[in-house]
Amino acid sequence: MATEHIREQQRFLHAHRTFLRAGLALVSAFAWVFVFQFSLAYSLSVPRALLFALVVYALSQVTLILITPLSAAHLRHGMKRAMFFGALCCALAFAVLGATLAGYFSSPLGWGLVLFGILLGVYHALYWIPYRLQNAGSSREPDALFEILLALMPAFAGVTLASIYLSPLRLLFGAAGLMLLSVVPLFFLRDSGERFSWRYFETFKKLFDVKYRTLT
DSSP: OOOHHHHHHHHHHHHHHHHHHHHHHHHHHHHHHHHHHHHHHHHHHHHEEEEEHHHHHOOOOOOOHHHHHHHHHHOOOOOHHHHHHHHHHHHHHHHHHHHHHHTTSSSTHHHHHHHHHHHHHHHHHHHHHHHHHHTTTTOOOHHHHHHHHHHHHHHHHHHHHHSSTHHHHHHHHHHHHHHHTTGGGGGGSOOOOOOOOHHHHHHHHTTTTTGGGOOO
């Protein structure tokens, strides 16, 4: 019974990850191209558009760095909840990007792209630690056919972009829908907590500690 329960939990985790990876594979290769294209249409300057895209990317990384210690500290309240909100932030990020391209968050100063960068950073900060902890004991072998299909998703997205009207919006909202579906299997996962003993600023001090340098 215990072995069957573990396998069932692995199936739920795999189902969740399947939907999330499918959504990411569909748009992640083009998301920053969309950011650049929108910035170019907004600023009419290639250097400014490139700079703004770099700023948005940097903002996502800064958000990840600043929030990760807080996310780790709150894992004692449950890893499932962190993964749930992380996946929701991922779906919302690409939905916001799609809405921005449609003109809803474009003024002032294209703040929808700024929100996209922040949400993407929050997703990484909330999601990756609990997911890797949940997946650490998994013995499930990767499905070769599924991995091939995921690898072909960017090609499918490229064909869609080249042949269908308003394809960036369709891709972004479709990917957000897949990411939203990915939270459903999480409801069936057994929850657990994980203790993180370092305080917020102590975490950054440990980052440069010689003892932990080999981990980075």
